[in-house]
Amino acid sequence: MHDRHDTPPAESAARAASEVHQSLMHWIDLDGVEPAGAAALEHLALQFMLHGHQPYEGRRREDVNALEHALQCAHLAELAGAAPALVAAALLHDIGHFEIALDDQVDDRHEDLAADWLAPVFGAAVADPVRLHVAAKRYLVAVDDHYAERLSPASVHSLALQGGAFDRDEIAHFESLPGAQDAVQLRRWDEAAKMTGRLTPPLAHYLGVLADLLRQQAPRLSLA
Secondary structure, eight states, X not given: OOOTTOOOHHHHHHHHHHHHHHHHHHHXXXXXXXXXXXXXXXXXXXXXXXHTTSBOOGGGOOSSBHHHHHHHHHHHHHHTTOOHHHHHHHHHTTGGGGTOOOOTTSOXXXXXXXXXXXXXXXXXXXXXXXXXXXXXXXXXXXXXTTGGGGOOHHHHHHHHHHTOSOOHHHHHHHHTSTTHHHHHHHHHHHHHOOOTTOOOOOHHHHHHHHHHHHHHHHHHHHHO
């Protein structure tokens, strides 16, 4: 039996979902967004509400939580003048971590989990850099003599789990892939987006960016 001050997990999730639904109506303009797109936005906002403030733990520990990292990464993309789709990818590149929790010694393949979910909603311009952002780390370690020095301890640990630096054939294959160069840019922002106390626009700002992208995707979503 739960203490009267405790809230069962299912009830907490339902309450959070209701709060997200109400907040979206005030945060962003959903006019022109297909129902499937609006549902996707609600899902993403809920995931950040439920998981964004949890710290990275164990060997994956960072100085920022998941939401801070996502907002910093998206903000760096904006400051660099990136296209809205790449700003979205920067915001959403780690949402696969929300879907599964594994031991520190296991590669969770979070990039594939995220990209598989994002592709039918936002298309390849968002999903491809997300899918390749781990490969981009392995690529940069191989081709940039100084890149490894910029990796946090958590990134060094995950690099070993993910296969380490690319060899010559893997470098050539990566460079041939659609979205590879965007993934390299995303990866550089990813590593820089771990600064305690950095000011960024709020999540609502980036949900607006996502809503604008979904308006552009409306015809494709309506046919899906």
